Amino acid sequence: MAVASPAEEARDVLEHDPHGQPSTSFQERYERALGNPKLARNITRFQQTWRGNRNRSMEEIEFEELRAKLKAAKTLVTDDLDRYLTQFTTMAERAGATIHYAEDADAANRIVREISERHNVNLIAKSKSMVSEEIDLNHRMAALGIDVVETDLGEWIVQKGGERPSHIVGPALHLGREEVGTLLNRVLDRPVSLTDIDEQVHAIRDDLRPVFFEAGIGMTGANALIAETGTVMMVTNEGNGRLSSSVPPVHIVLAGIEKLIPTFDDVVTQLRVLGRSATGQRISVYTTFITGPTPGHEMHIVLVDNGRRAMRAMPEFVEALHCIRCGACANVCPPYREVSGHVFGHIYTGAIGLVVTQFHHGLDAIAKPQSLCLSCNACETVCPASIPLPRQILDIRKMVVAKKGLPVAKRVVLNVYARPRAFDLAARIGSRAQRPLQRGRFVRGRHVPVLKQQTRWRSMPALVRRPLRDLAPQGVPKAARSPVVPNGAVGKTVALFPGCMTDRLFPEQGQAIVDVLRALGARVVFPADLHCCGLPANNSGDSRHAKAMARQTIQALEKTLERIDADYIVSGSASCVATLTQDYAHIFRNEPAWKKRADALAGRVMDFTSFLDHVAQLPEGSLTGGERLAVTYHDSCQGLNALGLRREPRRLLHDVLGHEIRELEENTLCCGFGGSFGFDYPGISERLMNRKLDNAQATGAPILVTDNQGCIMHLRGGCDAAGRPLKVRHLAELVAERLRTLDPALASNGNTE
Amino acid sequence: MVSVQESIVCDQTAAHVANLVARLQPLNVRVERVSDGTAAATFLTKVATEIGAPGFVVSSELTSAAPGLMAALTVAGVAWLNPADVSATRDAPLGVSLASLAVAETGSVMLAEATLTDRAVGMLTKTHVILVRTGTIVPSLDEAGEALKAHALRPGGGYASLVTGPSRTADIELSLSLGVQGPERVYVLVVDELS
Secondary structure: OOOOOHHHHHHHHHHOOOOOOOOOOHHHHHHHHHOOHHHHHHHHHHHHHHHHHHHHHHOOOOHHHHHHHHHHHHHHHHHOHHHHHHHHHHHHHHOOOEEEEEOOHHHHHHHHHHHHHHOOOOEEEEOOOHHHHHOOHHHHHHHOOOEEEEOOHHHHHHHHOOOOOOOOOOOOOOOOHHHHHHHHHHHOOOOOOOOOHHHHHHHHHHHHHHHHHHOOEEEEOOOEEEOOOOEEEEEEOOOHHHHHHHOOOEEEEEEEHHHEEOOHHHHHHHHHHHHHHHHOOOOOOEEEEEEOOOOOOEEEEEEEOOOHHHHHHOOOOHHHHHOOOOOHHHHOOHHHHHHOOOOOEOOOEHHHHHHHHHHHHOOHHHHOHHHHOOOOOHHHHHOOOOOOHHHHHHHHHHHHHHHHOOOHHHHHHHHHHOOHHHHHHHHHHHHHHOHHHEEOOEEOHHHOHHHHHHHOOOOEEOOOOOOHHHHOOOOOOEOOOOOOOOOOOOOOEEEEOOOHHHHHOOHHHHHHHHHHHHHOOOEEEOOOOOOOOOHHHHHOOOHHHHHHHHHHHHHHHHHHHHHOOOOEEEEOOHHHHHHHHHHHHHHOOOOHHHHHHHHHHHOOEEEHHHHHHHHHOOOOOOOOOOOOOEEEEOOOHHHHHHOOOOHHHHHHHHHHOOOEEOOOOOOOOOOOOOOOHHHHOHHHHHHHHHHHHHHHHHOOOOEEEEOOHHHHHHHHHHHHHHOOOOEEEEHHHHHHHHHHHHOHHHHHOOOOO | OOOHHHHHHHHHHHHHHHHHHHHHHHHOOEEEEEEEHHHHHHHHHHHHHHHOOOEEEEOHHHHHHOHHHHHHHHHOOOEEEOOOOHHHHOOOOEEEEEOOEEEOOOOEEEEOOOOHHHHHHHHHOOEEEEEEEHHHEEOOHHHHHHHHHHHHOOOOOEEEEEEOOOOEEOOOOOOOEEOOOOOOEEEEEEEEEOO
């Protein structure tokens, strides 16, 4: 693993400051971004427009099929990099191009310098190239007296403004027309409108026109390096790529080695997802294929490693090399929306930036930005190369924590949390100690000065005096009842995995699940010695405690299953289910014995909603008959993005229970919970929460239903703090209430049994 | 009377052209289909009049492929020339090129001129008319990929682009502007029998 020494990292951070202002710290940039309402407005509008365009454009292709195909093609390359590198080199050289290989940024800059000096060039017309940003080419060449002019409109704007691109595809997305207009009036010797964007664009065009003719070198990036023919593929919408690669007598292509792709067939697959993922276009305006130089011209291809082989050597990160730089991961990212890529990322922005930066610019460069990921998993759902970004970001976080440690408060909390008995004691003491601040089910933490920022906008839930574990004998199965309706759960045995929030904060939701399962004719057992699955530690980058808690959980569940052979382990928390079924396999990837045990359990683990849909298979209309409620549904990120639930909860609410669902706007957007995220970044969390609650209230439905305890805690806290009339309920509670209506016997012995 | 096979080919061609129109119209590209070089000349003359261009630059590739068309233009009194070099195309009001093929799936046309000067006609002019032979329309990017590969494998390689609509940007507030670096207006003229 090639992690730079601390001295090198410090230099990198300084020289590569994403804002072009080396003096600004992450904290300063974060606060400046949050304090600029126009910024979030610009990016929000962009994200919303992009989402609509992207989704519409995807309707005419099979996205899942195509991204699997692209992943397969890119995997061939990462598996056998040298073979494709050699093939590309041979073919490109045969066509007359000169191939250079740069091990690092310095080498790449040296190669460009040497070519420039050989041709006595002091002006380079450059089309968009993220690699050139990565190696800090513009500044390095400027220091040598070589002027590199950005010819992509957005890049030109940020270059003139002394900034860095804030987005891989849309470098100037963070700016509005007034800001661009002001800049133009400063840097061009003609007055330009502050409001007419078309005029601004054409002013820039006019300024750039002569550059193509005066430049001695044209430089471009590459979207793909096609190995079978030695062809460079490049897409642009403006046409500056074609001009840069044609008009000047020397063409330099700057490309990372991961841009290799085996065949034209594969590049067609890439094109089918690239334009749609980047801008919602079927295909970009100019897709150019360059094999060898234009007759009479020179063509140089600089293949840049700069940390890519190190990435390839780590199985956790190798898939990040499959990235085709479409920017989709940033376009669905909730925190990105509030702070832009100048804060969310380093040179490479968005989710992919959090992953690849450490290989190009060192771990220190990304130590702070990586903490902005709230693990909503939205990026992975739109990534056209199926890169497991959320998991990779957590692996980066674990490296940061291993190197720098956790903040003290988090360390203390996770230390207690990882010890079941200590936590049990603390929770029981807490449930009494909280009383002076307790108002009903909430603790009004805003009266505690140290947590004011964190709790002013969101009341904290009160710990219950009697956790769920006290309400049911642990390890003793509760017999099935005669089913209310015939269904697939009849005769099944279910072990409940309540999750620690249900246990300590919302035992009535756990009770509701038990009631539902029994009313459907299932035998239910509450496993003994259960604690937390380890998600809080895992998401905090605390590998040691994550692993310890995962082991505890596996052992506790196995102990119960030894005595009672449960068919399913059901949880009302989508997040716990995702941890048990997906994260454990990764946590134990290097411990085959534990991985086997985790896998064996994972096969039986299911979230409550899926259980009712896939196992109970309640038919349409089977539980109608009570009051028809108007509800809106919040897709939890783990449910929607990790478990892929979308149809299931809606089918239950509407088809099975007969309620009216009023869809809320932006229903794929995170509510801003993200575990400890609200404590780390209350400014972002509050905005996301309020957007969700505003959207929910706008439907006019008085009830917001979801099926993840984290979201429930967060959203209820937000409603309480602001006095919103919305009721936030777990789906299980609605099902249980309906069943109690249909079977009064269930109601009579509900919570006391 | 046309044979069954001919009529299938006709149907497919019509479907491909319809697809091109459907793909390109939302991108502000006017697509027309004409039967031959003479009709093409009429169309070009009309475009020149519409945009007030005194004449146009034509890729030498098109000139050699369609002498009949060029003769018809001359007869119509329209001034045209093969640009002497790249600079001759710079901001020229009207340029005309010949596509290697067109792709019904995306509305793209493949430009793969052998010389830089010919290539410049589609890069530096303000309005670009691209002629497509009806028979060269392929259904999808898969066939285009095969053609692009064959082009790349020729001795000395080559330079080819799939062009899909006019040059555009939405870098400022997602507001769409056309004609940033490449041509601002693009016409696609599908010609059944180019001579």
